[in-house]
Amino acid sequence: MRSETRRIGVEYISRVEGEGSLRVLVRDGKVQECEFGIFEPPRFFEAFMRGRKFTEAPDITARICGICPVAYQMSSVQAMEAACGVTVDPAVDELRTLLYCGEWIESHVLHMYLLHAPDFLGYESGIALAADHPEEVGRGLRLKQTGNALVAALGGREIHPVGIRVGGFHRVPTRRELEPLIPRFEQAREDALATVDFVASLPIPEAERDDEYVALSDDDHYAIHHGRIRSTRGMDIAVDEWNDYFVEEHVARSTSLHSHIRERGLYQVGPMARFNLSEELLRPVALEAAHRVGLSAPCTNPFRSIVVRAVETLHAVDLALEILERYQRPPRPYVPVPPVAGVGHGASEAPRGLLYHRYEIDADGRVLHAQIVPPTAQNQGSIEADLLHLVERNLELTDADLQHLLEQSIRNYDPCISCSVHFLRLEVDRG
C-alpha cells in the first residue's frame, strides 16, 4: 500500500476570541497528531494580583476578557467576600444576577449569530451571513444591544463595566433608570424565542461524546453565580474543594494550562454542562422552547451547543425581565467588607463555562496568592478529544472540508483564548 501523509494546519483560527491554531497529522490512515494549540502570549494576571488590595480584584481581573468581564468580576468578589466572611444583601445579589444575565445575552448572541451560525450555513463570516439573512442577523444585533444596554445600566458601560465592588455595587440604579429596559426585554423575549427556532433549524452534524460535564448547580435555580460544583458522573463538592478534585498542568503546545479531574481525566464545562445538570430549572418558557425543538438532557452532541446557547439566552432574557419588572432600589448599594486574613474561593458560570477564583489575602487585604481557572482552559482537553474523534471518522473528506468541520467543532466551545492564557507560570533560573 502506498504510504500517504496528510497534514492539515490552520495557523490562525478565525471567529474565536484570541489566538489559537490547529494541527493534524495523518499517516497511512491513522491520526498521529491532533493538537489545538494556543499561542496567544501569556498574560500573568495571577502574578499581577499579588500585592494588590483585595478590593482591586474585580477591576483588574475583568481586564482578562472583554467578552466576559462580569464573570471575572463576579467570581473575584465572591472569593473576596468569602475570605472576609461577608454575605451581600439579597437585593444586591439579585442585581448581580441581573447583570450576569446581560453578559450571557451579549456573549451568547454574538457567538451564535456572528461566529458560529456561519459555519452551519457555509458562510465565511457573520457579515456574509447577514447579506443573505438580514432579518435573522438584525434580530441578533437587536438582542445583543439589549444585553449591552443592561450591562451598561448596571455596570456603567457595556464593555469592562465598573459597577461591581467587593460587598455589592458602587451604585445601584433607581427603578426609573431601569424601567426603559422593560419594553426592550419584552421584545428581546420574542427575539430569543425566534433565535431558538433559527438555530434549531440549522443543519447540525451528528456527533456524540461520552464526557463528564461539570457546572455550578443549585437546588432551586439554573445556577449562574451560586451553587455547588456538580458533574454528570456524581461529583458534588463545595466550591472551596476545587483543588482537591481538579488539576491544572502545562502542555508544551499551549500557553494555557490544561485541566482534568484527579484520577478521572477530561471534563467539559459550558452551556451543555449547565443544561445537562439543571435542565429542569430553566425558566418555563426556555424549557418549553427546548423541548419544542427536540432538545433535552442529556445533550451529548457538541454541535448542538448552539441550540443550548439559544435556550440559555431565552432563559436569561426571561429571568432579567422578571427581575426588572419587580425591581425596587436596594436600600444600600454595598455592605462594608473589612479585610480578614485568609483564603476565599469563588465560582460562577461565565457564558462559556465555570470560572473558578481562589485568593489568599493578609490582614491588610493584600493579595498573597491568586489562582484563576477559566473555562477555555478546562475545555481544551475536550476540544482536542472532539477533534481526534472527528478526524478519525471523517478521513474520507477533502482537506478543505475536514478543516471546515474541525474549525466548526472548535467553535462549538466558543473558546475564549485570551482568557485562557493569563496564568502560565514563569520560572527564571539565574544559576
Next chain:
Amino acid sequence: MDDGTVIIGVGNPDRGDDGVGIVVAAIAGAITGAPVRTVNDPFDIVDAWGFADRAVVVDATRGSSPPGVITVLDIAAGSFPPRFSSSSSHGLGLADAVALGKALGRLPRHLVVVGVEGASFDGFGLSPEISAVVDDAVGKVLEAICDA
C-alpha cells in the same frame, strides 16, 4: 441642523487616545446641535446611526499613520480600506460594523468616518499630541456635515 444627522463618537475614555472620538464628537455636537451618540462597543454603531440619513463617526486609529494624522473616509461610496484599522480591543471593529451595516442594508446615505491616529492607548485621558489635534478633528467633522 436637521434630525437626519448624527455624530457618533467611538471609543473608551479610560484607554488613553482611544477616547478621542468621544471628545471630538461631543465638541462637534455642541457646536452644531446635532445629536451625539457615544459608543463603546463597535457592535452598537449600526444601532447608533439607526436610520439617520447622515452620520459622521469619529474613532481613534492605530498603526495606519503617524500619531495625530487625521483621516477622512467617505464610506457610503465604497468599502472600508484595509489600511484603516480600528483600535478596538474587541473582535468587531469599526470596519466590521460598517460592513455589517452594509450587509443589513442599514448604512446611512452619507457616512463619513473621521479617524484620528492615536499616540498612546494607556491610562485615562488624551495624550498631549492628540489633545493638540482635537480642534482639527472637530473641523473635519464640521466639514463632513456641511459637505454631506
